[in-house]
Amino acid sequence: MMPPFRVTPMIRNLVCAGALGAAAALLLGSAAHAAADIASLPRDLSPWGMFRNADIVVKVVMAGLAIASLATWTVWLSKTIELRRETARARDGLAKLETDTTLAELGRDAEGAHDAVSQLIQTAAREGSLSGWTFDADFKDRVALRLERVEAAMARKITSGTGILATIGAVAPFVGLFGTVWGIMNAFIGISEAHTTNLAVVAPGIAEALLATALGLVAAVPAVVIYNYLVRAIASYRALLGDASAQVLLLVSRDRGRSARQMRAG
Template sequence: MSQRWLGRSIGMAASAGLGMLPGASLAAADAALLPRNLSPWGMFESADIVVKAVMVGLAFASLVTWTVWLAKTVEIRRKTALARQRIGLLERDTQLAEVEQASRDGNDAVAQIVQSASREAALSGGMFDDGFKERIALRLERVEAAMSRQIARGTGVLATIGATAPFVGLFGTVWGIMNAFIGISEAHTTNLAVVAPGIAEALLATALGLVAAIPAVVIYNHLTRSIASYRALLGDASVMVMLLVSREGDRSLFRLARAAE
């Protein structure tokens, strides 16, 4: 009897062991599909090649954004300080020749405005009539426009990054989710522990897109306001040059009238 009971126990244990094998194999398969590291770098390493390319492109776009911010901030501050210094000279001096002499070696915007007005005065032969004032105004407008284009150069890429980066990140997310669902169908399991890592890798692309886009938009708006302030300074410098020209014209007409008497 004891032998019969022993044989029955061994058979039940064997049957239970065989019944547990499929579940154990599925658990082992699920564990094999899990990534070892769910940190941002770990998700990047385990991502698809297309998603990796999207992430690298967005990281490069973010680097470009901060590089443009640093370069343009330094440039705008330097040119704004120099323009204010030149405007101080225009307010203090009373003759165009004196201002032109002080800014002859300069290559900044206000110095070019003064030099352009002096060249037109020389070409006009000292005839301070209404036509001369119109020609001066046209020259100063051209200089202002050229200097404005120069200082705004490079900021357009920020608008492009701010507008396109979220959609590029969304493309990487859609591609990653597609691969995650393909992996689900191949693994024949809907276990959340298997699905979640692939979706997390896909959503990382969207997060990087926002990280690249939001600073780009904020920096672009900030630089646009700074450039507008710089353009206002150039407008003030042009007005002051026109005032100097008008005063010199009035003095010239006064001298001619006195000589005629």
């Protein structure tokens, strides 16, 4: 009969040392693989660095969104300056129409001017000149038709360029989403080729893809806000033009009354 096997302290120490060595080797191997993965990652994870490391399609998307954002702020600046200038001119023109004058005098004063109210006065004076300053029953209707055409032309002029804001506000989020979908698709392809699911390897590609969506929102949100602001400002400007047209028609009525009184006095 064999004596029972006894684990001596020496054997126990050897087993423990072997287990520790195997664990250390496993940890060192994992650390080496992690270090290799980290070494292969892009060092610059700033927005500009992610742009440089992105796929060419994502780069084109992000560049297009940056250009759209620049166009939005350019339209805002130019239209704001134009609206303030034209609104001030319209208010000055309304003040002139409130004075005790005649359409012929205002027409001579407005010659050569290109603001909206001056255009309204000029077209009414032109109709008066073509009619021989004969205020018959249809004269006011002819002047009203001319004023409507000038108002429509001035409205088209002041609204030119604002349509691009509506387009950017509607399209930019979807363009950014396309860039994100394309970037994430490439990130998953990279995961398949690298045979690893390490988040440190996957995260940069996904971050680059999400940057496209962020740029899409950066381009779209200001475009929508600025478009709504300009629509309200243009509506106020068109209301001023409507008031100016009404004042011109009132001036025509006063001139007709003066003409009738002069005829009776003569």
